[in-house]
Amino acid sequence: MKRTEGTIEKVLVAGATGRTGQWVVRRLQHYGIPVRALVGSAEKASVFEADVEIAVGRVGDRAALDRAVTGCSAVISALGSSSISGESSPAEVDRDGVIRLADAAVAAGVRHFGLVSSLAVTRWYHPLNLFGGVLLMKAAAEKHVRELFSGEGRSYTIVRPGGLKDGEPLQHRMLVGQGDHMWNGWTNRSDVAELLVLSLWVDNARNRTFEVVSGDEAPQESLDYCYDKLS
Numbered sequence: 001m002k003r004t005e006g007t008i009e010k011v012l013v014a015g016a017t018g019r020t021g022q023w024v025v026r027r028l029q030h031y032g033i034p035v036r037a038l039v040g041s042a043e044k045a046s047v048f049e050a051d052v053e054i055a056v057g058r059v060g061d062r063a064a065l066d067r068a069v070t071g072c073s074a075v076i077s078a079l080g081s082s083s084i085s086g087e088s089s090p091a092e093v094d095r096d097g098v099i100r101l102a103d104a105a106v107a108a109g110v111r112h113f114g115l116v117s118s119l120a121v122t123r124w125y126h127p128l129n130l131f132g133g134v135l136l137m138k139a140a141a142e143k144h145v146r147e148l149f150s151g152e153g154r155s156y157t158i159v160r161p162g163g164l165k166d167g168e169p170l171q172h173r174m175l176v177g178q179g180d181h182m183w184n185g186w187t188n189r190s191d192v193a194e195l196l197v198l199s200l201w202v203d204n205a206r207n208r209t210f211e212v213v214s215g216d217e218a219p220q221e222s223l224d225y226c227y228d229k230l231s
């Protein structure tokens with residue numbers, strides 16, 4: 001599937017300073033797509049080159065989110081909680097933050113929402129839920145995004161990776177599944193980013209929720225085949 005040059009307008013990346021978020025920014029730039037990075041504080045914006053447009057705001061601040069999404073055609077969220085309580089908790093970031101961002105995006109006319117979620121997100125009994133119910137929080141955010149963005153003229157793509165690792169993109173064959181049946185595996189953050197960027201123009205990425213883990217090492221020309229068999 002080829003992208004027609006110039007057809008994608010600005011994309012807001014939430015959690016842009018994070019390890020996956022930085023890859024989302026890089027892959028958008030790789031494809032020449034205009035990007036705005038949502039950063040939690042102005043100091044953190046220094047991880048980006050001067051050509052990346054910055055919006056400053058925490059996900060608890062709806063007004064800041066409204067400003068951040070204005071003029072964007074899509075949002076990709078790589079937000080993630082980092083503490084068990086407070087404003088960086090799973091309830092505040094993985095659930096309420098993502099929900100608030102999605103609400104702001106719909107209100108501003110954003111047409112596509114890409115979300116980094118997690119393998120095992122539907123399993124309430126998973127030990128990861130000892131960390132502030134993180135999987136339950138992600139599941140609630142997923143549900144909200146699906147409900148909001150499956151409406152007329154809108155779409156969503158939710159990627160559920162395994163344990164995240166760092167490394168260059170397109171170096172592994174990817175294994176995909178649906179229905180949360182994969183129990184373990186790892187995924188490169190850069191490939192998660194690549195899949196979410198592809199979701200901006202690959203037709204069969206629209207309104208899909210799927211799991212993805214890295215398979216054998218083998219250079220890949222594209223990851224668009226991951227979307228071919230999704231239903």
Ligand SMILES: NC(=O)c1ccc[n+]([C@@H]2O[C@H](COP(=O)([O-])OP(=O)(O)OC[C@H]3O[C@@H](n4cnc5c(N)ncnc54)[C@H](OP(=O)(O)O)[C@@H]3O)[C@@H](O)[C@H]2O)c1
Nearest residue numbers: 015016017018019020040058059079080117118162163164
């Ligand atoms: N670790 C794993 O093995 C694993 C496996 C599956 C899925 N995941 C999920 O994958 C996603 C990406 O993971 P990652 O390791 O790339 O994350 P990360 O490096 O921890 O980045 C998280 C991002 O979220 C931002 N953030 C957190 N709280 C915020 C707030 N209140 N307002 C605005 N921004 C906020 C952080 O910005 P600040 O630094 O400014 O707060 C950072 O940019 C997460 O949702 C994670 O739960 C992780």
